[in-house]
Amino acid sequence: MSLSRWLPHEARATQGAEVAAISVAAQDWRGFAQDVAAAGGRLLALWATPRQPGVHTLHAVAVAPSQALFATATLPAGTPHYAGIEDVFPAARRLQRALFDLTGLRSTDADTRPWLRHAAWPVDAFPLADAAMPTPASQPVDDYAFVRVEGDGVHEIPVGPVHAGIIEPGHFRFSVVGEKVLRLEQRLGYVHKGIERRFTELPILEGHRLAARVSGDSGVAFSWAYCRALEQMSAVELPGRASWLRALALELERIANHLGDLGALGNDAGFAFGLAQFLRLKERLLRATAEALGQRYLLDFVVPGGTRTDPGSAGAALLSRCLDELASELPVLRGIYEEHTGLRDRFAGAGTLAPELAAWLGVVGLAGRASGQPLDLRLDAPVTPYPALGVRRCTQAGGDVLARVNLRFDELNEALRLVRNILGSLPAGAHSIEVPTPSVGAAAAGLIEGWRGPVVMGLEAGPDGTIRRCHPQDPSWHNWPALEHAVIGNIVPDFPLINKSFNLSYSGHDL
């Protein structure tokens, strides 16, 4: 069955529209997923919205070649289970488990272990369905059923939630023989802080502030995705300059994160020089960003209707100078990384994620492109101004740490080129316009390719300018399971390096 049967006529006519909203009958949910998969599409987000008691709507955002879809299915009252799609899209497994923890809606999947719920609320409370705030479970720490690996000489290494470095908390359970990793099982949810319920307490015109803080390293991507959803609901046309400034901010965010990662990857391979040099460049960029756009990390730059500030010609010139300096220093550092045999020895062949496996797991974003998965929303479901920017797609086929390092270098160069293009041809005009409050029941999805991968924001308006439902989906949901596969057969001491090469979000995942 082809994908086009799901598209409404108007969406078929306007191929390339940002996101086509479609409605799917509850009994067709699996059929829809299978058609998306058969067309080479990817599941990007999955969530549910509790309606009246017992009635839920199920939502998915998928991207198929040249078309992004926002699907909604209404499950009639008394539906005990909806049809799971974890065999079609493996990443749906954890999404479905989390969906139950928060809303009480169960899929047909046999794995019914909790995912986001530890002990903050009891098994029969559902933070997004219950009107009252859930109270903590009686046990302060719960007992999670890890999969045990048995056999001669197998032992377990539990790591976390508090890790040895300056990183976010999560738990990793390694089953090893000697130094070799037989299996890794992740347990996440430690930084679950109730973001989705918190959204429903905020005015819809202020939700972008919380959106930016879903994952602090991707503030521009999340706040832009939120604002795109909102602006589609209100049907406002943004001034050209507003969109171009947002793209400027998004690419600066990409550059800053890639610089930090390249330094940290050198450091994790024992090359402190790399960390010092790349963090020096990153600091210079952050200072220029703060001077031109008002903040080092642009958590409050994207606002409904445009951007909070305008760099003006002086700010643009300052950023230009900074980026010219960066562009002149990068080839030197890349050359050093490429010629350093010790570094290459650690990078090459470590944490390999083969393209076939990446395709099956539905790995997205930077990690996907380093394993030959081409999806890049800037090309495949672009928002203004990306069609006008002529983004060059970067991919690597190797799937190892080295491929993810090389991809970062390639994307860094491309982002530098894009930013210089943007600064050279910024449209004149206003950087922001007024956005009216959307009417109750209006819903839309915003999709932005952040530095880590595709970021999705599903948004629905409540009465009087409130938020009925807001669901952020970080690309890490799709890539965490891939990390479990990538470390198999590697040695334990390589795990920090492999983990860093993916650099997935905990906060964006745990919500």
Place this chain on the structure above:
Amino acid sequence: MLKTLRQIARTGIVTEPPPPPADELRVREALGERVGSVLGRALCIRQVDAGSCNGCELEIHALGNPIYNIEALGIRFVASPRHADLLLVTGPVSRHMEVALRRTYEATPDPKLVVAVGDCGACGGIFGASYASCGAVSNVIPVDVVVPGCPPSPARILAGILAALRGPAVDAPQSR
């Protein structure tokens, strides 16, 4: 190798002088004078992300870059609370991290200092307190210094750490 050395020479020393301690960020005077003399300027920090969005972590990372160069001040980040003199905690404290944060605090030898970083660590920030969030760090463990900001700049975090290190005013009550 030659390229690496050339790049080091070309870069030179880019470290800036540290900010003065921001004494106004101190919220507790309970530790007594001996902290300063026991810990001196060789301070070991254990960073704990107790629920942050990762924004504060990015700025804490920056403290290690050659511009802020925190190690040149005798301050370093360590891998275990057992080795730490000071906990640098970001929040809000999620309920799922509450036990881990308490245990980390208990595992840190006395005398110890706690610096809460960011608006969320200070008061719960935009996430507030809820079924999943305990809010401010001080709702879970005692806090000596609070550095607000979203995220606070590296210089501000450093000024907060230096303020924690300074012993209390001479006439402050002695609790130990």
